[in-house]
Amino acid sequence: xxxxxxxxxxxxxxxxxxxxxxxxxxxxxxxxxxxxxxxxxxxxxxxxxxxxxxxxxxxxxxxxxxxxxxxxxxxxxxxxxxxxxxxxxxxxxxxxxxxxxx
Amino acid sequence: xxxxxxxxxxxxxxxxxxxxxxxxxxxxxxxxxxxxxxxxxxxxxxxxxxxxxxxxxxxxxxxxxxxxxxxxxxxxxxxxxxxxxxxxxxxxxxxxxxxxxxxxxxxxxxxxxxxxxxxxxxxxxxxxxxxxxxxxxxxxxxxxxxxxxxxx
Numbered sequence: 001x002x003x004x005x006x007x008x009x010x011x012x013x014x015x016x017x018x019x020x021x022x023x024x025x026x027x028x029x030x031x032x033x034x035x036x037x038x039x040x041x042x043x044x045x046x047x048x049x050x051x052x053x054x055x056x057x058x059x060x061x062x063x064x065x066x067x068x069x070x071x072x073x074x075x076x077x078x079x080x081x082x083x084x085x086x087x088x089x090x091x092x093x094x095x096x097x098x099x100x101x102x
Numbered sequence: 103x104x105x106x107x108x109x110x111x112x113x114x115x116x117x118x119x120x121x122x123x124x125x126x127x128x129x130x131x132x133x134x135x136x137x138x139x140x141x142x143x144x145x146x147x148x149x150x151x152x153x154x155x156x157x158x159x160x161x162x163x164x165x166x167x168x169x170x171x172x173x174x175x176x177x178x179x180x181x182x183x184x185x186x187x188x189x190x191x192x193x194x195x196x197x198x199x200x201x202x203x204x205x206x207x208x209x210x211x212x213x214x215x216x217x218x219x220x221x222x223x224x225x226x227x228x229x230x231x232x233x234x235x236x237x238x239x240x241x242x243x244x245x246x247x248x249x250x251x252x253x254x
Binding site for chain 1: 139206213224230233234237248253
């Protein structure tokens with residue numbers, strides 16, 4: 001986490017969880033970066049990341065995905081895992097982040 | 103029950119298969135090294151498999167009044183162990199791949215679609231704010247959007 005801070009990268013977590021659920025999760029894990037709540041998966045849909053009906057009671061949720069944006073909002077790196085047990089590692093992201101310009 | 107008659111490899115093997123299954127979700131999933139490829143769990147399954155095999159052999163070569171029972175019990179327990187293993191492989195390697203292709207997701211070089219969403223205190227936050235609010239007292243170099251399944 002501190003390494004992201006040092007690198008000037010702001011992680012932002014997005015899911016269909018309520019703000020309360022996200023707050024609990026962030027507190028438990030000790031995360032201080034923003035957790036955003038996309039209840040109706042509208043943004044998730046705009047990013048084409050909807051995993052239809054995959055929620056516990058059949059609701060649409062996000063598939064795991066990571067996007068690194070530069071400050072102009074341009075996508076610089078993407079990770080769309082093919083297996084949801086496999087996720088991007090912080091080192092991978094930091095490596096790419098170091099290539100971003102100031 | 104006499105310890106000599108107890109088919110310990112069978113039962114230890116069975117308990118290990120359950121452990122191999124459950125430890126992935128409760129322990130190993132938290133560490134990238136053991137999460138991305140569940141080798142630690144496969145090792146436990148392998149040990150469990152050897153024990154189950156020993157248990158079945160023991161069940162089938164046992165003498166004494168309960169030999170039919172020990173054959174049946176060892177066969178059933180070993181089969182259950184195999185089912186647990188199959189379920190594990192299915193969950194990790196098959197179910198894990200049931201993901202949408204997301205062909206329409208933003209590509210490298212494209213502008214990330216704008217959004218505004220509530221944070222944990224319910225305050226709306228826009229992508230633009232995320233891109234401009236200082237990180238560590240300096241202008242940010244970038245933003246990492248992490249979409250996750252959530253706990254629904």
